[in-house]
Amino acid sequence: MDWNLIFTRAIEAGIGTEAVIYALAAIGLNIHFGYTGLLNFGQAGFLAVGAYGLATMIATFGMPFWVGIATGLLGAVVFALLLGIPTLRLRADYLAIVTIAAAEIVRLVVRSVALRDTFGGTDGLEAFSDDFYAMNPYSPGEYGIGPIGFDHRTMWVLTVGWVLVALACVLVYLVMNSPWGRVLKAIREDEDAVRSLGKNVFAYKMQALVFGGVVGALGGFLFALSRAATQPDLFSTEITFFAYTVLILGGAARVLGPVVGAAIFWLLLILVKTGMEEAVNNHVITFINVNQVGSINYMLVGVGLILLLIYRPQGIFGDKREIALDAR
Amino acid sequence: MHADAVTTRKAAALAAFEGLPTEPGTPKPDPILVIDKVVRRFGGLTAVDVEHLEIQRGAITALIGPNGAGKTTFFNQLTGFDSADEGSWTFNGKQLKGVPAHRVARQGMVRTFQLTKALSRLTVMENMRLGAQSQRGENFFRALIPGIWRGQENEITERAEELLERFKLAAKRDDFAGSLSGGQRKLLEMARALMVGPELVMLDEPMAGVNPALTQSLLGHVKDLREEGMTVLFVEHDMDMVRDISDWVVVMAQGAVIAEGPPDTIMSDPRVVDAYLGAHHDAPLSAEETEEQLQDAEAELESEIEEKA
Structure with missing residues (x-):
């Protein structure tokens, strides 16, 4: 068993592109679910809108990079408005149903045969990331400390990614410690009480949905750029559920919860996966083969999430006192 | 000095009601709220059907009914x-029909709820601050720059502290509202409503679920609202409380206002007695009536069977 390889891979995953993408997705969800209590089960849709807004503008319409970014952000805002207008007046569970369906609609639209010329069908789009990598200040080569390292392209994605995560965290910290954030948290507790105090609940929920959606779209940009390609089936509901796992693991309604959650989630996921692969290859585990490791890994994620909810529902940063209040 | 003021407000309110007829919809000398022909139906059931009602400014009006x-x-x-x-x-x-709840509150008509809505995972102080109106920091972009709203926030906090002091919640300032007892939550809800700066306070069963030891204190707070020039309209079941603090009582039954009057005489009004004790409705069925109902039901069933056949 090559323990060195196992830990190197795990740590790389904990600070790597997946961790960044899920951190952004979960920061967005934290704004929706953690602070405002909106059950958004369509975060994958926001990532898809961001990724495809960027990719389509550049690859299909030959627009400059920044037009692509602007389109992705604007797309997320419009998507949030479309979702919010019919559902935010309804009870929370309806939003969950509508958002999960809307995210699937986005995925099915971009993979449709009829729009193949625009979105590239199931093959998706590529050749839109040249401008992004042209801005790369890292010269070609490997960068790292000891065995942990990334190539120059990944370094550039990670630099941009962690800066975006930091910016998003600062923004979330500022607004959630302001009267604006107080209204959101109050809406999470009881909408009618907030209404009775003269606040326009609908407008605040919409703002929260847009804000969290835009942060999710940033994750979508990085998802597309890090792969230099985007395919519709990357944006299945799995992203949303992983993002929820990340959020609950880190602790909902905590600024750094989603960030630490994402890092730990990917670290553990790859640690267990590489560990099992190594064990199978070295005949330590003999009753499964390497191809089965992936599926078993996801089963373990499920078990882990259940255990987390039972034994530490407040997550890493949460306050047990707060969770206990719900029981009353 | 204070005591004088108390009697003046109470006396002024009582004087306004002096000699008013006890018919439903009696016009008041200075109504703050005027209601005309308000109807609410849930399918076939008419839940509310109020012909006319006026609520006197500066008084405590009780809304009772079975x-x-x-x-x-x-x-x-x-x-x-x-x-x-x-x-x-x-x-x-100002016309209020179709106006959304938050605008109603902004106009100065603030309500509380029968099932208290303390915002559990916010502290008592945050609950209070939320009530303040026209907060600059409640705009997303201004929220990003604390310098813009910090000053106003301090003023709000000061006002909230005064109210918490008055409602004996100052010690709980930094506790989660969810950790308060039922009675304390009622107090908090009332104090929070006052943060809005209301003219008319609408209390939905303020005494429900409150420990008797706190009842007196809550009653005192409700009376204080009138002394500060606010108008109070409250729903309540506890007749002792109604008699103690209200200046005028409105009685509803089956969706309609059936009587109004001063608290000490209203309960002997025959219409009110009927509504509460159901003089006409709850009399036991006689043998003939039972028989008749049975036949009706059978006839209905038979006709249904024929229709299907």
Whole structure:
């Protein structure tokens, strides 16, 4: 068993592109679910809108990079408005149903045969990331400390990614410690009480949905750029559920919860996966083969999430006192 | 000095009601809220059907009635939490039909709830601050720059502290509202409503679920609202409380206002007695009536069977 390889891979995953993408997705969800209590089960849709807004503008319409970014952000805002207008007046569970369906609609639209010329069908789009990598200040080569390292392209994605995560965290910290954030948290507790105090609940929920959606779209940009390609089936509901796992693991309604959650989630996921692969290859585990490791890994994620909810529902940063209040 | 003021307000309120007839819809000398033909139906059931009602400014008015009389539905309609099928009502002369709940509150008509809505995972102080109106920091972009709203926030905090002191919640300032007892939550809800700066305070069963030891203190706070020049309209079941603090009582039954009057005489009004004790409705069925009902039901069943065949 090559323990060195196992830990190197795990740590790389904990600070790597997946961790960044899920951190952004979960920061967005934290704004929706953690602070405002909106059950958004369509975060994958926001990532898809961001990724495809960027990719389509550049690859299909030959627009400059920044037009692509602007389109992705604007797309997320419009998507949030479309979702919010019919559902935010309804009870929370309806939003969950509508958002999960809307995210699937986005995925099915971009993979449709009829729009193949625009979105590239199931093959998706590529050749839109040249401008992004042209801005790369890292010269070609490997960068790292000891065995942990990334190539120059990944370094550039990670630099941009962690800066975006930091910016998003600062923004979330500022607004959630302001009267604006107080209204959101109050809406999470009881909408009618907030209404009775003269606040326009609908407008605040919409703002929260847009804000969290835009942060999710940033994750979508990085998802597309890090792969230099985007395919519709990357944006299945799995992203949303992983993002929820990340959020609950880190602790909902905590600024750094989603960030630490994402890092730990990917670290553990790859640690267990590489560990099992190594064990199978070295005949330590003999009753499964390497191809089965992936599926078993996801089963373990499920078990882990259940255990987390039972034994530490407040997550890493949460306050047990707060969770206990719900029981009353 | 204070005691004088108390008696003046109370006396002024009572003087305003002096000699008014006890018919439903009696015009008041200075109404703050005027309601006309408000109707709410849930399918075939008419939950509220109020012909005319005026609420006197600066007084404490109680809204009583047996269970299912439509008091809470009526309350919800007036405050914009439920829509009205028909009718109109004005607050300070401004039309309120179709106005959403948050705008109703901004105009100075603030309500509390029967099932207390303390915002559990916010501290008592945050609950209070939320009540303040026109906060600069409640705009997303201004929220990003604390310098813009910090000053106002401090003023709000000061005002909240005064109110918490008055409602004996100052020690709980930094506790989660969810950790308060039922009675303390009622107090918090009332104090929070005052942060809005209301003219008319609408209390939906302020005494429900409150420990008797706290009742007196709550009563005192309700009376204080009138002394500060606010108008109070409250729903309540506890007749002792109604007699103690209200200046005028409105009685609802089966969705309609059936009587109004001063608290010490209203309960002997025959219409009210009927509504509460059901003089006409709850008399046991006679043998003939039972037989008749049975036949009716059978005939109905037979006709249904024939239709299907």
